Amino acid sequence: MTPAMFENLSKGKIVDLTVELVSRLTRLDGTIEAGTRDVYNMPWIVEETVNERDGTIEHLVGTNKGTVAEWPIGGLSGHMGSHIQLGVGHNDNWTELPDGMLGIWDMPLQTYFGEAVVCMLDHLKGQPILPEHLANVKEGDIVLLGSKWSGEDQPWIEGDTAFWLAEEKKIKMLGVAVPGISWETNTDAPEPNNSPTHRAMTGNNIPIVYPLDNLQTLTQERVFFLSLPLNVESMEGTWVRAIAIEDEA
């Protein structure tokens, strides 16, 4: 018999928060079906190949270096579409980051799911996000940030707010809708004043998952959120399927 806890869970509503990234697919006959790109202009590229063992078709991921003009680098990084990242192997080459930073693979699986607070910041057109705008964040929350804005109208995460989230609210994970939130600033400033949100989160072993989609469709302020990284040691960022589960209305 299914435990009562799981019966209730099955009645929840799953909301897909993952960006859809349609594969650019090269068929066996050489035809190419166009794909889409994510908000950072990243593609997902695959090519059919036959598994000689059983005659199934499998997809090779990426393309060979220098063979596709629009993606000359060839391989796909873990940062295509919705993905999750931590510090080791990603920004631990920066100066003045703390000791003890971890990789995604070092964190317990429980890090990547749990209670999340949804912060829709439509009222902050082109404004900085300050702690006073995040009054509903509780210590240990997964924090999901979004807004209806794009481009220069997006609210942005002030560096001080990122450190407040990380060190005072001790959030568990940061999830960001893009477009919606400009979550990093000063990316080209001299170290150690660059990229304060990266520094605040990865320096405190708080994973960042982005770009997310569909936050605006959530109807509840508190949801169950899950975005599990692949189980690959030394992969500094991995693709995820991010979902929220809302209670039955």
Place this chain on the structure above:
Amino acid sequence: MISFDGCRVVDLSPRIKARVHRVDGSIEEGTTDPYGKPWVMQEGRFPGDNSLFTLYSAPADDAVWHQERMTSHNGAHVQGGKGHIDHWPGMPANMQGVWEMPLETFVGPASVVSLDHLEPRADEQSARYPLGEGYKLTSQSGDLRGQEILPEHLASVEQGDILLMTSCYEGLQQPWLSASTVKWLIEDRQIRMLGLQATGVQWQYALKAEAPANSPIRRMLLGANVPIAHPLVNIDTLQQGRVFYFGMPLRTPKMEASFIRAMALEAPDA
């Protein structure tokens, strides 16, 4: 609010250590998945913010992997029929890809079946085993072979379940899934997904038979839009017969199989 507080978390995805070619030219050795496939990556530096990234790709002269690219079948993955076996004669036209299935297909209550009690036997039933020693396609009566998995061994499976299966046996001593049992799982139990430990259940056989007799289990399950997740690990460590399972594909339409992180949760009150 929905919560899994107090649940025991069991990781069902095998850990792979990536083999990484660093920007400084050094190489960090990696491991393989349970089928022996590696995960090779090449490090790069993003000039926009001086951060590092890794590409899922091997350099042309890599000592471990023979080509630049690897597939979406490295490590734990889930596969559907469209794009994977829809070129085989005899497959139904309404077969779906994993990207077309609702997320509930890959999330929910799961039945855990461990078949350790199906000890291999050396009797007349051995001749029915769907594989033989070496390159032989069949076994002989009296060979030590795994038992056929029958519906009576799967009595705990409820309608609409995700089914997670394993046993402690390897090779030709693994119990095997027959077409008649899979038909029962599809039509009677209406399972929505099947998850298989890397070893434990024999389900990939008749791979070279002439279509439509080839790969009967894959044909039946994917033809009925029941996706298959494998190679999983730790199913044998689950302590409860019913768990809550997560193992969703990436949201990359047209990709015939997807890497997954599979996880089971055991209830504290069970």
